[in-house]
Ligand code: SF4
């Protein structure tokens with residue numbers, strides 16, 4: 001299988017590794033990935049004790065915690081900047097078929 005690959009300025013091939021998944025179990029909602037992503041891929045959400053996503057600003061339920069979710073995967077350029085700042089290794093990146 002061939003993967004979506006581009007050419008760098010120096011002529012070398014570059015195969016982006018796109019953000020494919022964020023583990024709801026590992027993510028602590030620190031927001032570091034959100035701050036480094038320039039492509040509007042990510043969104044902070046709340047998640048309740050039943051694992052249901054909810055309004056992150058809803059503080060009524062003390063059990064709510066924050067998680068990052070992929071809001072617009074199509075905007076991802078596969079730069080992996082978000083991976084470099086995630087201390088929980090909550091993200092999965094990978095090449096995609098051409
Ligand atoms: S790989 Fe780059 S563009 Fe994609 S979500 Fe992470 S920081 Fe944003």
Ligand code: SF4
Pocket residue numbers: 022026027028029030031032033034067068085086087088089090091
């Ligand atoms: S940097 Fe990692 S732990 Fe922090 S919000 Fe992003 S995915 Fe979650």
